[in-house]
Amino acid sequence: MSKRENFTLNEHLIKEMIKVNGIMPAVYRTIDSTNLEMKRRIRNGDYSASLILADEQTMGRGRLGRSFESPSGSGVYMSLLLRPELIPDNVVLITSSAAVAVCRAIMSLSNIRPEIKWVNDIFVNGRKVCGILAEAVTDKDDKMNVVLGIGINVTTDGSFFSDEVKKVAGALFDRDSDATFTVNQLAAAIVNEFMKIYGCITTRDFINDYRKYSMVIGKNVRYLEDGIWHEAKAVDVDNDGGLIVENTDGHNSVLRTGEITLRIKED
Numbered sequence: 001m002s003k004r005e006n007f008t009l010n011e012h013l014i015k016e017m018i019k020v021n022g023i024m025p026a027v028y029r030t031i032d033s034t035n036l037e038m039k040r041r042i043r044n045g046d047y048s049a050s051l052i053l054a055d056e057q058t059m060g061r062g063r064l065g066r067s068f069e070s071p072s073g074s075g076v077y078m079s080l081l082l083r084p085e086l087i088p089d090n091v092v093l094i095t096s097s098a099a100v101a102v103c104r105a106i107m108s109l110s111n112i113r114p115e116i117k118w119v120n121d122i123f124v125n126g127r128k129v130c131g132i133l134a135e136a137v138t139d140k141d142d143k144m145n146v147v148l149g150i151g152i153n154v155t156t157d158g159s160f161f162s163d164e165v166k167k168v169a170g171a172l173f174d175r176d177s178d179a180t181f182t183v184n185q186l187a188a189a190i191v192n193e194f195m196k197i198y199g200c201i202t203t204r205d206f207i208n209d210y211r212k213y214s215m216v217i218g219k220n221v222r223y224l225e226d227g228i229w230h231e232a233k234a235v236d237v238d239n240d241g242g243l244i245v246e247n248t249d250g251h252n253s254v255l256r257t258g259e260i261t262l263r264i265k266e267d
């Protein structure tokens with residue numbers, strides 16, 4: 001297969017490989033952000049696509065107001081629409097389960113061993129290769145929808161990244177010729193793995209795998225809360241995806257998404 005086919009998203013191929021009925025992909029060569037596009041469509045009552053993918057994003061969005069650099073032809077940037085009837089009470093489970101789905105998908109297609117850095121970044125060989133951003137949006141009937149955005153650097157060359165992102169970002173493969181699967185296979189595998197978990201998300205069975213893939217449990221960490229850095233040891237992940245840390249005074253705290261920034265101590 002040619003390089004172009006390996007790294008160009010194709011909605012027909014993706015649809016063929018998705019094993020769940022009713023998921024309609026729409027592929028863009030370039031777009032500002034797949035999450036933004038899905039949100040625009042929801043606000044307009046347009047549900048014709050439940051999975052939006054792009055080869056390139058010009059305004060990729062990350063967590064905590066950051067951007068997500070999304071250069072052309074080397075990654076998968078996609079947003080899956082989750083409608084109200086499917087959304088569990090505990091929306092935070094969606095991002096944790098997506099992290100597990102990405103790990104399972106990568107492992108089903110390769111020998112790569114991904115790890116999850118709490119809360120939902122995927123690392124390979126100590127470098128971030130994937131970020132996940134779930135955003136809630138209300139539709140015309142005031143019902144909540146969730147847009148689950150996933151961005152993966154498949155073969156992205158470090159030189160594409162800004163100096164800031166270069167410090168942490170990596171890719172699944174160093175070179176295009178190393179890739180053992182196509183972007184279409186990866187996109188479909190992620191959707192298939194995610195929907196398997198999502199069908200029974202409230203059982204929280206996936207949390208065991210989340211713990212297994214965690215690169216944080218058992219490590220010394222620092223976390224930022226209310227503007228103050230705390231030293232602690234990550235001891236476990238609870239059934240809602242919260243990170244349980246043991247503070248230096250011996251007390252445990254549970255860190256929840258959005259409240260804190262966590263860094264693995266360098267020493």
Ligand code: BTN
Pocket residue numbers: 032033034035036057059060061062063064066068076077078079121130131132133148149150151152
């Ligand atoms: C993060 O690492 O902070 C989260 C990054 C999420 C990036 C994905 S790429 C597809 C979707 N569209 C966006 O604009 N962001 C998400």
